[in-house]
Amino acid sequence: MSEASVQAFKVLIRYMVNLRERTGKRQEELTFSAGSTLQNVIDRLNDRYDLALPDGSTMIIVNGKGWKQLANGLQQKLAGGDRVSLFPPLLGG
Amino acid sequence: MRFNGGYLGRILRIDLSSRAVSEEPVRELDLLKLLGGRGLAAKYYYDEIGANVRPLAKENKLIFMTGPLTGVRLPSTPKFQLATKSPNTGIYLCANSSGQFGPYLKKGGFDGLIIEGCAQKWTTLKIEDGQVSFHEADHLLGMSNSEAQAALKRDAGQGSLSSLTIGPAGEKLVRLASINVDARFFGRGGAGAVMGSKKLKGIVVRGTGTIPVADPDTVQNTFREGVAVLKESRAAHTKYGTPQFVEVLNDLGCIPTRNFQSSYFEGADKVDAHAMVENYKEKNSACYMCTIACGQVNRVKEGPFAGARARTEYETVVMLGPNCGVDDFGAIVKAAELCDQMGIDTISTGNAVALTMELFERGLITKEDTDGIEASFGNAAAMIDLIRMIAGKRSIGALLAEGMKIVAEKKPQWRPYIVAVKGLPFAAYDPRGFYGNALTFGTSSRGACHNVGGWTVRHELISKEYDRFAVEGKGKLVKTIQDNRAYVDSTGICTVARSSMGFTDNPKGNVLQAVTGHDFTPELLAIGERIYNLERVILNREGIRRNDDQLPERIMKDPVQTGPCKGRLVTSEMYNTMLDEYYAARGWDQDGQVKQQTLETFGLPELLGMHDE
Numbered sequence: 001m002s003e004a005s006v007q008a009f010k011v012l013i014r015y016m017v018n019l020r021e022r023t024g025k026r027q028e029e030l031t032f033s034a035g036s037t038l039q040n041v042i043d044r045l046n047d048r049y050d051l052a053l054p055d056g057s058t059m060i061i062v063n064g065k066g067w068k069q070l071a072n073g074l075q076q077k078l079a080g081g082d083r084v085s086l087f088p089p090l091l092g093g
Numbered sequence: 094m095r096f097n098g099g100y101l102g103r104i105l106r107i108d109l110s111s112r113a114v115s116e117e118p119v120r121e122l123d124l125l126k127l128l129g130g131r132g133l134a135a136k137y138y139y140d141e142i143g144a145n146v147r148p149l150a151k152e153n154k155l156i157f158m159t160g161p162l163t164g165v166r167l168p169s170t171p172k173f174q175l176a177t178k179s180p181n182t183g184i185y186l187c188a189n190s191s192g193q194f195g196p197y198l199k200k201g202g203f204d205g206l207i208i209e210g211c212a213q214k215w216t217t218l219k220i221e222d223g224q225v226s227f228h229e230a231d232h233l234l235g236m237s238n239s240e241a242q243a244a245l246k247r248d249a250g251q252g253s254l255s256s257l258t259i260g261p262a263g264e265k266l267v268r269l270a271s272i273n274v275d276a277r278f279f280g281r282g283g284a285g286a287v288m289g290s291k292k293l294k295g296i297v298v299r300g301t302g303t304i305p306v307a308d309p310d311t312v313q314n315t316f317r318e319g320v321a322v323l324k325e326s327r328a329a330h331t332k333y334g335t336p337q338f339v340e341v342l343n344d345l346g347c348i349p350t351r352n353f354q355s356s357y358f359e360g361a362d363k364v365d366a367h368a369m370v371e372n373y374k375e376k377n378s379a380c381y382m383c384t385i386a387c388g389q390v391n392r393v394k395e396g397p398f399a400g401a402r403a404r405t406e407y408e409t410v411v412m413l414g415p416n417c418g419v420d421d422f423g424a425i426v427k428a429a430e431l432c433d434q435m436g437i438d439t440i441s442t443g444n445a446v447a448l449t450m451e452l453f454e455r456g457l458i459t460k461e462d463t464d465g466i467e468a469s470f471g472n473a474a475a476m477i478d479l480i481r482m483i484a485g486k487r488s489i490g491a492l493l494a495e496g497m498k499i500v501a502e503k504k505p506q507w508r509p510y511i512v513a514v515k516g517l518p519f520a521a522y523d524p525r526g527f528y529g530n531a532l533t534f535g536t537s538s539r540g541a542c543h544n545v546g547g548w549t550v551r552h553e554l555i556s557k558e559y560d561r562f563a564v565e566g567k568g569k570l571v572k573t574i575q576d577n578r579a580y581v582d583s584t585g586i587c588t589v590a591r592s593s594m595g596f597t598d599n600p601k602g603n604v605l606q607a608v609t610g611h612d613f614t615p616e617l618l619a620i621g622e623r624i625y626n627l628e629r630v631i632l633n634r635e636g637i638r639r640n641d642d643q644l645p646e647r648i649m650k651d652p653v654q655t656g657p658c659k660g661r662l663v664t665s666e667m668y669n670t671m672l673d674e675y676y677a678a679r680g681w682d683q684d685g686q687v688k689q690q691t692l693e694t695f696g697l698p699e700l701l702g703m704h705d706e
Contacts (some may be wrong), residue, residue, distance in 0.1 A: 014344060017337045017366065018329045057326065059554065064345055064657055065561075066554040087341045088329040090551040091589055 007034035009080030011041060016087035019058065023049045032078065038067060039074040041084055053086075061085040097307035097610035099161030100124060105203045105662025106226060107218065109291050110151065110210030112224045119204055128613065129204065130583035131187050132162035132624040134176035137207065138185060139627065139701055144635045148180040148283070149266060149290040151211035155652055157198070158205040161609050164196030164304050164381070164587030166321040167312065171195060171277075171381035172585045174479040179269040179282040181289075181441065181496035182516040182540050184635045185628060186282035189544075191380040192274030193255035200253065212292040223300040225246065230294040235261055235705050237434035238273035241295055249297045258295035260283040260436025264482040268289060268496035269441040269483065273433065276404065277380065280438040281517065282539055283496060290433060308608035309664070315594065315604050319629050320384050322482075322593045327385045330589060331377060333366035335388040335407035339414075340365040346657030347526030349519065350417040351470045352447035353512045355524035357656020360420030364410055368422050378404055379471045385589060403429035403606075411521035412443025417450060418470030435484035444518035445493040446479045448500075451510050464488040509646045513663055515540035515637070524644070525653050525661040527553045532571040532671050535642045538628040544588070547574030564667050570676030573598050576621035583624060623695040626679075629687050630697065639676075639685040644668055 014027045032040060042053045042060070054060055054074070060067040062076065062084050070076040077086075106115045119133070127133050133543040137156045146152045156176040163173055173195025179186035192446045198206060202223045215230040228248075233241050238365055241258040249256075255275050263285030270285025271278045279285075287292075290486035306312045329337055342348045342455065343361040350358045351676075362368065369391060378388030392400040403426050413419065432439045451457045453468040466484065482490025492500060499517025501508050512519045517540020524531035529549035531630040537546025552570055553561035559570050577598045581591050595602025613620070620685070629637075644663060652660045676683060680691030 015332055016340050020367065061345070061554065066556075066620065068555060068557050068558055085341075085344055088337070089555070090338065090341070091327070091330065091592075 001042055008032065009034070009036075009078070010079055013041070013045065013062075013082045014083065014085040016085060019086045022051070032060065036078055037072075037073070037074065038062060038070070038076045038078060042074065057088060059087050059089060061087075095121065095611060096124065098305040099165065099605075100102050100129070101199060101202055101204050101304070103203050104205040105223070105225070108210040109208065109212040109216065109293060109583065112508045112689070114202075116223075122674070125611070126620065126696060127624060128160065128583035128620050130158050130163070130174040130235045130585055131173070131176075131189065131579060132620065133205065134158040134187065134208070134582040135185075135624060135627050135631065136700070137205075138176040139631050144652055146178055148183060149289060151291070153178045153287055153290070155208040155284065156205070156559070157207070158196075159195045159199050160583050161605065163201040165306060165585070165608055165646045166314065166382065167604065167608075168314050168323055168587070169380065169383040169385065169587035169590035170381065170585050172582070172587055172605065173198070174582060175272070175284055177284050177427075178288050179284070179517075180266070180286040181281075181283035182498055183609065184515065184637060185631045186539050187545060187582075188279040188282055188539075189282055190279045191277040192257070192273045193381050193483055194257050194274045194298055195585065196381050197253055197300035200302045201298060201303050202300070202302060208291065208293065211290065215292045215294055216294045217245060217294050218619050219306070219605030220296065222301055224485075225380055233294045234264060237261070238436055239276075239434060240339055242273070242275070244598075245295050245297050249299065250298060253301055253362055254297055254299040256295055256297045259293075260434055260484075262436045262483065262494075263289040264294070265426055265486050265494075267437060267484060267486060267494040268499070269437045269445070269494065271436050271438045273436060276378070276433070278433075278438070281285060281440060281542060283438075287300060301516035306608045308607040311603065311607035312448060315607060319590070319593050323385055323590055326593070327387070327589065330385050330387040333370060336366040336389060336405060336410050338407040339410055340367070342522070343415075345526060346653070346656075346659075347550075348411055349521055349523050351418045352416060352444075352451040352510060352653070353519065353523060354451070355654040355656060356526050357653075358420075361415065363420040364414040364422045364425060369405070371427060373422055375402070377599060380587065383587065383590070385590060391422075391426045393426050394488045396423050396667070398423040398427035400426035401430045403433055405429050405697065408521045409439040409443070412440050413446070413476065416443050416447045416521070417476050419473050419476055420471070421473050422497070424473035424476065428476055431477065431480045431484070435480075437484050440520055441496070441518045442480060442483060444497070444512060445483055446476050448507070448512075449479055449489060449493065450475075452507060453565045458489065462489045466621070478651070489685045497562045503529040505684065506626050512645050512646065513541055513648050515641055516601060518540050522550065522654050523653070523658070524663055525647055526658040528562070528564060528663055528667070529553050529567040529570050531644055531648065531663045531668055532567055535644055535668070535672065536571065536575070538625065538632065544578060545575070547571045547578060549574060563659070564670050565674070567671045568676075570677045570680045576618050578621070579624040580617045581622035583620070619695070624689055625699065626691060626695050627697060627701070629679075629681065629685075630701070633686050637685070639672070639683065642672060642685055683697035
């Protein structure tokens with residue numbers, strides 16, 4: 001097993017509400033190489049599902065926090081077991 | 094009047110005791126300073142419903158007020174407001190509803206309607222383009238809301254009309270009773286019992302006139318653009334409605350579960366919006382002038398609840414689902430149907446059922462108290478039975494029908510399990526997952542309401558300065574959202590559509606000027622803040638202080654049992670730190686009373702005639 005694959009990690013992506021329609025999935029685990037950031041995750045999702053994240057019509061939540069609340073925003077490094085949730089903007093209340 | 098549209102300038106007043114009907118002008122100053130809707134209703138409440146008036150006494154009134162946009166040909170303009178003294182909390186109640194009633198009231202020539210006194214016999218009112226008639230209503234007694242509205246509309250004939258009614262629960266003065274407006278609701282706070290106390294089963298309104306607008310071309314263009322924007326940007330609301338939040342908030346660990354013992358429901362995928370759309374959704378329903386049509390009408394096709402049909406919102410699904418441990422969406426539809434037809438608030442009822450289930454599981458009540466029912470969490474049939482007991486004031490339902498304020502007074506040993514502020518049960522958010530929401534529920538003008546109190550969820554997820562588990566900053570955040578909501582509630586527009594017309598916490602746009610001829614926009618947040626202070630003046634007059642703004646023990650002492658927020662609390666120390674910041678931002682003193690200087694800042698002494706008192 002190469003060193004790179006040893007250092008690779010998995011992120012759980014949750015697709016909620018209409019994101020489930022757009023991706024055809026409820027959730028999936030994707031593997032990333034060591035040092036990958038939220039931007040890398042988003043790039044992969046944009047390629048795979050023809051999305052344009054971050055956009056004004058999708059909330060991106062990482063381990064229960066909005067991406068703008070992360071210390072390094074989209075450049076935040078992720079780790080194994082992290083969880084990224086996508087859903088439409090919360091309107092109402 | 095300086096306004097060229099949006100307002101009719103007249104209020105209709107009906108005294109049920111004497112059958113006197115009168116019209117009166119609206120003060121221009123009140124509209125300039127309070128906009129309409131919720132603000133105007135609060136002003137009439139301040140003037141006419143004193144601190145000593147009891148909620149079910151004939152001296153209480155039902156004050157319905159529209160806003161300048163209500164009924165105007167713009168996207169999503171159905172909203173009108175109600176102020177009355179709440180039978181549930183014993184204090185000021187503001188409530189808003191959709192339906193067609195507000196628009197047709199205005200098309201009939203009035204900005205507002207005040208109902209006072211008490212009829213000698215059960216009565217309905219017909220208001221047809223300003224002509225008021227009184228009708229005997231004995232034949233409608235015991236009818237569900239749908240039955241009563243169908244009968245009223247049959248009698249009134251075709252055309253531009255709307256009806257509001259109470260169900261059997263309102264007739265019986267259940268303090269959780271709602272008012273049904275074309276199958277939408279004044280839900281919280283028990284206004285249906287006020288109507289019942291006045292022996293008023295329903296009102297039909299017909300309006301065939303037009304609502305003038307100052308600049309018809311701009312209004313028309315705004316309508317066209319707004320429809321296009323909303324159709325695209327609110328597509329998820331059209332398909333899934335507010336139940337879309339079930340999945341999202343469960344994932345965040347904020348969904349009330351088993352009487353707020355937990356904030357994560359393991360069976361959420363059985364009751365979320367996907368389950369609803371795939372298995373239960375019959376059609377969308379739309380309010381007046383709304384292209385979003387977020388209402389989700391559901392029908393149960395098979396199983397023990399087959400045939401049940403109801404529109405379900407997020408709050409209803411959660412309070413009658415996860416909060417009762419129920420993972421059967423069909424049972425939720427049945428429970429919602431019962432609540433809607435008997436005329437009780439689904440949020441408060443879900444809380445009452447969940448409380449009963451926790452008391453039962455803890456052995457604090459037994460089958461003797463529940464008419465032989467095994468009232469355990471997850472028992473859908475028991476939930477349905479308990480709802481019938483509450484609506485019919487039977488068995489333990491007779492006590493629960495008095496509302497949580499009275500329940501807590503009569504059963505102090507149950508207080509650790511009662512999840513309410515000022516007697517109004519929590520809406521479907523767990524503040525241990527969004528700390529700002531603790532202040533929302535604590536300082537809402539009507540008790541633990543997510544709307545009036547300021548819905549923080551979005552801000553606490555998207556704003557860098559408002560992390561949901563932070564204490565600092567939440568006082569300012571909640572104040573701003575409350576002020577925002579207070580002015581929006583005074584316009585007549587729906588909150589789902591409001592941002593498309595610039596009604597945010599940084600108000601923009603010219604739609605109010607196009608409708609009224611007056612440029613309210615730069616003043617909107619100040620108007621919202623004035624309204625919130627006016628409401629607090631009323632609450633202070635009714636004895637509300639810091640002690641009444643405190644959270645229930647469940648939130649401050651019992652850690653969340655499972656899920657992403659497992660172990661979290663909003664302790665008394667954390668909460669009171671937020672409350673101090675909030676009072677400071679508001680200009681209220683440490684006991685939660687509006688300071689004189691704050692009154693002056695917002696011109697309230699002049700507006701309320703305080704110098705004359």
